[in-house]
Amino acid sequence: MTKLRHYDNLGTARFVTLSCCHNFNLLKTDFAITVFLKYLNIIRQKYNVKLFGYVVMPNHVHLILPAG
Numbered sequence: 001m002t003k004l005r006h007y008d009n010l011g012t013a014r015f016v017t018l019s020c021c022h023n024f025n026l027l028k029t030d031f032a033i034t035v036f037l038k039y040l041n042i043i044r045q046k047y048n049v050k051l052f053g054y055v056v057m058p059n060h061v062h063l064i065l066p067a068g
Contacts, residue, residue, distance in 0.1 A: 025058035
């Protein structure tokens with residue numbers, strides 16, 4: 001089996017998509033979005049992760065994170 005190459009170039013970004021289980025619209029209310037963003041911020045601070053941007057949709061989230 002061929003081993004996948006990983007490219008972690010400093011100064012670049014990664015586009016990450018998180019999807020809700022079974023494509024359910026779990027993030028359709030303001031309350032759900034607020035709770036998600038609260039925990040995203042807690043995780044970001046705990047692991048010292050930069051977050052360049054995000055978009056919250058009803059059934060998925062897009063994040064832009066630094067590579068490396």
